[in-house]
Amino acid sequence: MSRRRRRPLALLTSGVLALPLLAGCGSGDDAGPAAAGPDIAPTAREKVADGGVLRWAVDSLPDTLNTFQADADATTGRIAGAVLPQLFTMDAKGRPVANPDFLEKAEIVEREPKQVVLYKLNQQAVWSDGREIGAADFVSQWRALSGKDSAYWTARNAGYERIEKIEKGKTDLEVRVTFLKPYTDWRSLFSPLYPKQVTGTPDAFNEGARGTLKVTAGPFNLGAVDKKTGTAALTRNPRWWGRPAKLDTLVLTAVPRAERPAALAAGKVDMAEVDRAGADRIERARKEAGTPAGAAGAPAPEADPAAAAAAATLSWAAAHGTDEAKAAAEEELRAKAQEAAVRYPAEQAALRNFTVRRSLEPAYTQLALNGASGPLADERVRRAVARALDRKELAELVLKPLGLPARPVGSHVALAGQRAYADNSDALGGQDTKAAQALLADAGWRRNGRITEPAGAKAGPEAEPQDDGKTPSAASGPGTGNDGLYIVGQDDGRNGEARGTAADQPSPVLAPAPFAAQQKAVLLAQAAALSAAAAGTPADAKGAPQRAEDADEADGADGDASPAPAPAQQTRTSGSMLAKDGRMLTLRFVVPSGPGSEALRTVGERISQMLRRVGVNTETTKVSDESFFKDHVASGQYDLALYSWPATAYPATDARPIFAKPEPAADGSLMVEQNYTRVGTDHIDQLFDQAVGELDEEASRELIRKADARIWAAAGSIPLFQRPQLVAVKPNVANAGAFGMAAPRYQDIGWKKPAKAAGTDSGEAKEKNR
Template sequence: MSQRRRRSLALLTSGVLALPLLTGCGAGDDEGGPAAAGQDIATTTRDKVADGGVLRWAVDTLPETLNAFQADADATTSRIAGAVLPQLFVLDAKGRPVANPDYLEKAEVIEREPKQVVLYKLNQQAVWSDGREIGAPDFVAQWRALSGKDTAYWTARNAGYERIEKIEKGKTDLEVRVTFAKPYTDWRSLFSPLYPKQVTGTPDAFNEGARGTLKVTAGPFALGAIDKKTATAALTRNPRWWGKQAKLDTLVLTAVPRAERPAALAAGKVDLAEIDRSGAERIALARRDAAGKGAAGGGGAPAHGPGAATTPAQATLSWANAFGTDEEKAAQEREARTKHTEAVKRYADEQAALRGFTVRKSLEPAYTQLAMNGASGPLADERVRRAVARALDRQALADLVLKPLGLPAKPVGSHVALAGQQAYADNSDALGGQDAKAAQALLADAGWRRGGKITEPAGAKAGPESAPQDDGKTPAGPGTGNDGLYIVGEDDGANGEAAGTDTGAGADTR
């Protein structure tokens, strides 16, 4: 496939709530309520996709660590892990988590009483790149690293792993039994990605060993070179992969700031890039101009971009200064005019190249939230939290964020699931809609008055009992029960229980 053909489309997903904005190459019934929008992707069957080639994918940064469970892991860390490490569950077309047959024959809850037990039956072909079978020792090592019991491990998240009581080998080497001390509904999110025991077996290996490289992998791609100078990370097709071979020979992740991505696409430096609203608008303008619908009429400099807002009077003044009697001022103006001319030409050339791209919208299981810490301070009072919730207009916020992107704007009404999921139910009426008077009444009842002054509410106790104190032991933040209000939410019906995501069944999506 030629590069021109590869770059003939622009795929766009929006990073807010339901849809991130992606640009790149490319040629049923909902359950639990309507999804946000239909897919806007030109799908095709696998057999019609050409084999081979290199895809250059723009990412925000090169990862500081390749350990997805560390605090400084980022989206690129997760992207690499998804390509080179086992993902036990993947999402189907309706966003539901299903066992990945490349790694699992089956995974199910086999006991609920007296304790929850999950049995994993592994694919007998699944092996690490060093030839060792994927098995119980890898599960055990990851559990111990992420359980939170050993503080020597630098872990950023432990949800679910701290509930595991024990992990055992089943009847065969291909079976793994996981027993939970407390039931965990979102068990499918665990062990994805699954790291080899060489990474999770000791604190030193976990903390430092997987930051810059992964010596042992087990995915359709293998980790190649990470080059800081060129800001690229190469993933190459894994010759030992037992599943369907990857179509691409190489996937090159290239760090490109979002503001520079339209220019990088136009210059042919990347083939796929998540873009923002301004990038999408540039492509739309380029295609409009190519069709002769722009003010430039399809020829000459575009009627937008550098200098488009310059008035005739400003242009005349610039010319006069450039050729005036003040030599120093004239030299400065001529230099500025030269730079401006170069910027206009560069922008026009980029727009001409962007005409070959088409903007697409791709669905993503995501949401945007406003979280309030209710562990201490004024927000420790439930009345204050409810007042803030009633004061904010969730619909207005959703409109502000999503309508400019051409996306449906309906706030999420569930704390458990995203719209389109089987478990989704709109419970937003339990709190009530935006109501400034109700918010004021709640604040008054809590002792707050206009001007920021606080008075002692009727019946309040004096002394230390009058206000809850933060003892440092109460967790705060999403998923802890002290995360307060989640505001904007419009989603695509993708699943929240998927392994390796933060939109699990236990996550709040208010």
């Protein structure tokens, strides 16, 4: 049975679904500079020591080492970047450039009657088994990825299906690729390039490259991949013809994001991408290094004593209540909190030895509006939601506290600095409350509208946040990204307005001993009152909200409940909120609940506030990170959602399935490809189709920009901000950190040589020795 299916590019939890980003060339700098460049401590190679080991944190070890399979992830791509040929790599502006380690030249040599691309390979380029890299490897990969043989389990065939034939050129170092149809994104092909041993047969492609790569060609070879220790070792390739790798070994170590500050402090890793809370811990530790003795390492005090007291009291009550399972879980939670409080000072002392490097990821976070059904099926309502948003305010909310450029993203298909980038947001228009209200009124939504609902239903401007039943406790497991990744796939999300995990905060004051049964009831009431006070919730006459079980007891003390009568209907006006046809304008807002998704939830709350100003109500549902994409976004069970898409140098190819018009399938379902908003038009599809076949690069980019303007006008997704990238690293690590849009240059990563204690450099050392 064939397992062929498309691999999603997106939904960066920091887990993005996580996919390797694809890498052509053009001329001109019309798109301007990148919003933020790499922050990697660039160091000349002569100042980098030869040898050493660097341990780099990754989310997990990959299930496959074949980047063209559906379960490939970010670590698959990272390994491929170090051990396999990359014909084109991304520069600091996210633009593909030819890699001289593998290519002397690659160019279109014929346009008529058919497009022909000639690759001239580096004459020293060889596989680790000594065989020259050549046409046979190109042919084998094309046949595996062309889509003609369903025995190959491929996730994507884009571009390869347009190839007619591949031939050896005048020499063994030349490869001629002839296309059936013109293909503007030809540079995206053969990066990475696998040896023919991997792509030559379906068995080798499907299974042979899942756990090992016997033949490689990069500055590093693939060493042991150990699932037990969670490490993959990359070792210096002795056959590498380019500048040799500075490191002896690069060890990729699987560490959940919530555990990374502790792993850094314990010396398990030297470099790790962290979320906002982790970055704050490191900054706090560095500041504490200058505080008086006895004060350094002390946890920051709680900002909200009432909320902390309520949480501590509820935790104690649950741990000593009648529900044994819940009590055990709470006891375990409290024990972990106490352990974290004990470890905290020592960890802070160790974290002083790290620095945080900052840039912006090659990915943007968007607000998705599901146009398949409900109020958002009306384009006027979608446009009104978009016009209600202050995108600059949302960008500043996430990026300004991190010291990063806080400019809204103006394109769905490229980021600032990339050649296809242009701010086309004017096709929709900026924040305008009056325009939003006029669009809603035109769609028939009115204030003070009459709504009918069951008697006793809660009236108010916003429904309480709901839980889908799959939401874990905040302490039940690590998050998957800085803002919740959902790049549909990796990151990721990732950097939030978080106060931190349990390890970041002092342990709450805990009750010392068990109480009698009646004291437990009093304790629960007090805790509820504290919670209500912290949240601003009205309490009942006794100072605590009435609990559901209390209401049950009042209704029937003897326990013989009679069947409940059908709820009576009540009619009321919607007040300042909008209504039509007897119902309020309420949108289901789905957000991930994991501890790494604080930024998404904060942004979601601010968006809800903006929508209330124009009369749109939101009903927020918090769902587990595992459930967020699969059960809600992909299945269409949402109205509003926040997730991320990775940037690509090849939007004509990679952006089309994200914005393609959904089409009915034979079974009556809707084929959405990767368009999870279900909003698309024939014109958008036509513009992408024209762009992908246009060999004039500037003409192709202009078609892409026109498609982007149409996507803005359709208001299915609203780009908000480029995702932050925070990397904790030891200060003496060179040429690594927050890479931004650029691809890592693995052979240049290493440890800085120690400063010479001679001449002018020795003054500080002499002073210390006095």
